[in-house]
Amino acid sequence: MTDRLIIFDTTLRDGEQSPGCSLNRMQKLRMAETLVQLGVDVIEAGYPNASQDDFDAVHAIAQLAQGVTVCGLARCNEADIEATAAAILPAASSRIHVFIAASPIHREMKLKMSRAEVVERAVKGVRQARARCADVEFSAEDATRAEPDFLVELFSAAIAAGARTINVPDTVGFTTPSEYRELIRLLRREVRGIEHAVISTHCHNDLGLAVANSLAGVEAGARQIECTLGGIGERAGNAAMEEIVMAVRTRADQFGVHTRIVTPKIYGAARTLSSLIAQPIARNKPIVGQNAFAHESGIHQHGMIADRSTYEIMKPEDIGVPGSQLILGKHSGRAAVKDRLSQLGYDVHEAEVEPLMVRYKHLADRKKEVFDADLEALYLGVDPNDTQPWTLHSLHVSTAVGNSAEPTASISLRSADNHVVREAAVGDGPIDAIARATARATQLSFKLIDYSVQSVTQGGDAQGRANVRVQFEGREYRGQSVSTDVIEASARALVDAINRVVSVTAARQRNLKATGT
Numbered sequence: 001m002t003d004r005l006i007i008f009d010t011t012l013r014d015g016e017q018s019p020g021c022s023l024n025r026m027q028k029l030r031m032a033e034t035l036v037q038l039g040v041d042v043i044e045a046g047y048p049n050a051s052q053d054d055f056d057a058v059h060a061i062a063q064l065a066q067g068v069t070v071c072g073l074a075r076c077n078e079a080d081i082e083a084t085a086a087a088i089l090p091a092a093s094s095r096i097h098v099f100i101a102a103s104p105i106h107r108e109m110k111l112k113m114s115r116a117e118v119v120e121r122a123v124k125g126v127r128q129a130r131a132r133c134a135d136v137e138f139s140a141e142d143a144t145r146a147e148p149d150f151l152v153e154l155f156s157a158a159i160a161a162g163a164r165t166i167n168v169p170d171t172v173g174f175t176t177p178s179e180y181r182e183l184i185r186l187l188r189r190e191v192r193g194i195e196h197a198v199i200s201t202h203c204h205n206d207l208g209l210a211v212a213n214s215l216a217g218v219e220a221g222a223r224q225i226e227c228t229l230g231g232i233g234e235r236a237g238n239a240a241m242e243e244i245v246m247a248v249r250t251r252a253d254q255f256g257v258h259t260r261i262v263t264p265k266i267y268g269a270a271r272t273l274s275s276l277i278a279q280p281i282a283r284n285k286p287i288v289g290q291n292a293f294a295h296e297s298g299i300h301q302h303g304m305i306a307d308r309s310t311y312e313i314m315k316p317e318d319i320g321v322p323g324s325q326l327i328l329g330k331h332s333g334r335a336a337v338k339d340r341l342s343q344l345g346y347d348v349h350e351a352e353v354e355p356l357m358v359r360y361k362h363l364a365d366r367k368k369e370v371f372d373a374d375l376e377a378l379y380l381g382v383d384p385n386d387t388q389p390w391t392l393h394s395l396h397v398s399t400a401v402g403n404s405a406e407p408t409a410s411i412s413l414r415s416a417d418n419h420v421v422r423e424a425a426v427g428d429g430p431i432d433a434i435a436r437a438t439a440r441a442t443q444l445s446f447k448l449i450d451y452s453v454q455s456v457t458q459g460g461d462a463q464g465r466a467n468v469r470v471q472f473e474g475r476e477y478r479g480q481s482v483s484t485d486v487i488e489a490s491a492r493a494l495v496d497a498i499n500r501v502v503s504v505t506a507a508r509q510r511n512l513k514a515t516g517t
Contacts, residue, residue, distance in 0.1 A: 002252065002256050002257050002258045003223060003256060003257045003258075004223070004257065004258060004259070004260075005218065005223055005224070005225065005248060005255075005257040005258065005259050006041045006042065006198065006200075006223060006224035006225070007039075007040045007041050007042070007224075007225060007227065007241065007244075007245065007259050007260075007261060008040075008041065008042040008044065008071070008200065008224050008225065008226040008227070009035050009040040009042065009043055009044065009226075009227065009228065009229070009241060010044040010202075010226050010227070010228055010233075010238065011031065011035065011228040011229045011230075011232065011241075011273065012028055012031060012032065012035075012043065012044065012045050012046055012057075012061075013044040013045065013046050013047060013073055014044070014226075014228060014233045014234060014238055015228035015229070015230075015232040015233050015238065016028075016046075016232075017233065017234050018232040018233050018234065018237060020277070020278075020279065021232050021277040021279065022277075023276060023277065024053075025053065025056060025057045025060060027276045028045070028046070028057045028060075028061065029057075029060055029061060029064065030272070030276065031272065031273060031276060032045065032061045032064070032065055033064070033065075034268075034269050034272045034273075035068070035229075035269070036065050036066065036067060036068050037262070037265060037269075038261060038262060038265050038266070038269045039259075039260045039261045039262045039265075040068060040241075040261065041068065041069060041224075041260065042068065042069045042070075042071050042095060042224075043061065043065060043068055043069070043070055043071065044071045044072070044073060044097060044226075045057065045058040045061040045062065045065075045070050045071065045072060045087075045088075046058040046061075046072060046073070046087075047072070047073045047074075048072045048073075048074070048080075048083045048084045048086070048087035048088075049074065049079060049080045049083035049084065055083060055086075055087050058070070058072050058084075058087040058088060059086075059087045059088075059089075059090065062087065062088045062089065062090045062091035062094065063090040063091075065091065066092065068093070069091070069093040069094065069095050069135065070088050070091040070093070070094055070095070071088070071094070071095040071096070071097050071137070072084035072087050072088045072094075072095075072096060072097065073097045073099070074096060074097065074098050074099075074125075074129070075098070075099060075100065075125075076098050076099065076100045076121045076122055076124065076125025076126075077121075077125065078128060080098075081096060081098065081125060081128050081129050081132065082132075084096050084097075084129075085129070085132035085133060088133070093135075094133055094135065095133065095135040095136070095137055095165075096129040096132065096133045096135070096136050096137070097136075097137040097138075097139065097167075098122075098125045098126060098129050098136065098137070098138055098139070099138070099139035099140070099141050099167075099169075100118055100121055100122050100125065100139075100140070100141065101118070101140075101141040101142055102118065102140035102141060102142055102143050102146040102150065102151060102154060103141075103142035103143070103145040103146040104145075104146070104147070105142070105145065106141060106142050115150055115153075118154065119153060119154055119157050122138065122140075122154060122157060122158055122161075123157050123158065123160075123161045125138075126138050126158050126161035126162050126163050127161045127162060129162075130161065130162030130163075135164055135165075136162055136163050136164060136165075137163060137164070137165035137166075137167055137200065138155070138158040138163035138165070138166055138167065139166075139167035139168075139169055139200075139202065140154055140155065140166075140167070140168065140169070141169055141171055142169065142171040142172065143168045143169050143170070143171070143183075144168070144169070144170040144171070144174055144175040144179070144180065144183065145171075145172070145174055148183065148186055151168075151183075151187065152186070152187065152190045152191050155187060155191045155194075156191050156192040156193060159191065159192065159193040159194065159196060159197050160192070160193060163197060164196075164197055164198065165197060165198045165199075165200050165224060166187075166191070166194075166197050166198075166199055166200065167200040167201075167202050167224075167226065168180075168183065168184065168187065168199065168200065168201060168202070168217070168222075169202040169203075169204075169226075170201075170202070170203040170204055170210075170213055171202075171204060172204060172206055173203065173204035173205055173206025173207050173209065173210060173235075173236065174206070174207070175203075175209070175213055176207075176209060176213070177209065177212045177213050177215075177216035178216070180201075180203070180213045180216045180217055180220075181216040181217065181219055181220045182220075183220075184199060184201075184216075184217045184220035184221055184222055185220045185221065187199060188220070188221045198223050198224050199217070199221060199222040199223065199224070200222060200223075200224035200225070200226055201213070201214045201217035201218070201222045201224070201225050201226060201239075202226035202238075202239075203217075203238070203239045204233065204234065204235065204236065204237070204238060205231060205233075205235075205236040205237045205238060205239070206235055206236045208236070210231065210237065210238055210239040210240070211231075211239050211240060211243045211244060211247070213239075214227065214239040214244055215244070215247055215248070215255065218248065218255050218257060219254075219255065223257070225239065225244050226238070226239070227239040227240065227241040227244050228240070228241060229241050229242065229269060229270055229273045230242070230270055230273055230274070230281065230285070230288070231243070232273075232277070232279075240286070240287075241261075242266045242270060242286075242287040242288055242319070243286050243287055245259050245261045245263065245266070246263070246266075246287050246314060246318075246319065249263065249318075250313055250314055263318050263319050263320075264317065264318065264319065264320045265320055266287065266288065266319040266320055267288055267319050267320035267321050268320050270287075270288040271288075287314075287319055288319070292316075292321070293312065293316040293321055328340060328364070328369065328370040328371075328375060329364055329367075329368065329369055329370060330361065330364040330365055332360075332364070332370075334353055334357055337353075337356070337357065337360055337375065338353065340372065340375055341375060341376075341379055344372060344375070344376055344475075346376075346379060348379070356378070356379060359378055360375075360378060363378055371476070371477075371478050372475065372476060373475065373476065373477045373478065373500045373501075373504055376475075376504050376507075376508070377500065377503060377504050377507065380504065380507035380508060380510075380511055381507065382503045382504060382507045386503075387416050388416065388499045388503075389415065389416050389498075389499050389502040389503065390413045390414070390415060390416075390441075390442060390495055390498060390499055390502070391413065391414045391495065392411070392412075392413060392414075392488075392491055392492055392495050393412040393413060393414045393420055394411070394412040395409070395410070395411050395412070395434070395487070395488065395491050396409070396410040396411075397409045397410075397430045397433065397434065397487050397491075398430075399429070399430045406426040406427075407426065407427055407428070407429050407430045407432070407433045408424060408425070408426050408427075408433055409424065409425055409427065409430065409433035409434040409436070409437045410422070410423075410424040410437065411423055411424070411434065411437040411438060411441055411491065412441075413438070413441045413442065413495065421441045421442075422441070423437045423438075423440040423441040424437055425437040425439075425440060430487060430490075431448075431451055431487075431490050432448070434487075434490060434491050434494060435448045435470075435494060438491070438494050438495065438498060442498055442502075444472060444498060444501060444502075445472075446470045446471060446472040446477075446497075446498070446501065447470060447471045447472075448468060448469075448470055448494075449469050449470065449471050449476070450467075450468065450469035451466070451467070451468050451469075451490070452466070452467050453465065453466050453467075453486050453489070453490070454467070456482060462484070463482050463483060463484050463489075464482070464483065464484070464485075464486040464489050465480060465481070465482045465489065466480060466481055466482075466483075466486060466489035466490040466492070466493040467479075467480045467493060468480070468490070468493045468494050468496075468497050469497070470494070470497045470498070470501070472501045472505075473505075475504075477497045477498075477500045477501050477504070478497055478500070479492075479493040479494060479495070479496030479497030479498070479499075479500065480493050480496060481493040481495075481496055
């Protein structure tokens, strides 16, 4: 039977301190609900005495969150502790988390206190918190730069005063896994009353070691990890919850612990946070990044086709990703190209492979990624230099604010035979209106399933790249365009996608006639 590892989520407190990641009260409530569904044990909802907004947010989360411990942070002073106790009062399960700095640099330069004074203040703070809440956690800020013998003294006093959890923060991301492992072992050996408390880790990522240090702490006996979704937090961030959870799950043989996190909800939770803080998830982010289960190398793709365990140590479904992706690019080989064409319904004969791969490599050298529609067009012999079925002739878009007004788009498209078609439509927004007008003009019943705009230059005249993904008859097609006018870029990207639909569909029909199927 493995030990339980407590997941203490501080996304709403330490994570929100990350520049550009602040949340309003409604967003915090939405994120708290997501964390409850994810299965975290403790939500550190905020620092109630920081502001009235923080107090109100913690209080609201304490009222609504069920099946989880709601925690508030407080310095070891009376005002902070009283505010935190009041904020978490409605929670069915609550915790007060008190802290004081422990390292010489903090004692001397920030607190202006001696070691004895720090211990006295810590004991007073823990006792006050314990009088207001049965569950008290004590943190020695900047513990990894403090004297080990002082930490033993400080934590022993905190436990005697009533702390049930002692937290050992690597506040500035200074330590290394071997150092941190030895520190946790020392505390387990020498802190008086440690058998009555849970040892917790709280590691920052300044040297990129937050997750490694946290896991080293677990190996040494820590049974709570303080972490954030996506690793957001002060400066370079905190230990990433999803990495911690999947590491101990994947390497249970190494760590001997388990969590109660519902792992298939991890991916959705990460995307919810990304949306709320308006920060994209890096493509190469472990576990939840777009590339986490994507493979482009030909050797890797060949192995994945044979057995995905050759290059994947986790199942994407285990964290809520529908499946692995074999990304077609310049590194892809024959096996991946044949497999993808087979999935698209084409039986590629061996004699066709070599000339197809020559054309494929030419295409892949020009594109970062080869999509299904590109590959299908290549196989069917569609020439990208041919006259396009449609070009944008003119566009007028009006947006609107208010309940009685609707965004509208009027579009003129010129066909390959020089015939101009004009249509107009209303939509939920300007892009939706353009898509509806384009569908009417081309008489194609497509669905816009993804749309994004990225800046490709800087300044007031910056260019924006619009990317669209549309679905037609069960297949996906992509288009893109660049312009200083993002509305124009969006319309041209839609026309680009529609041209792929028309060209590939026509080529597919010619192929069916030629093969008699």
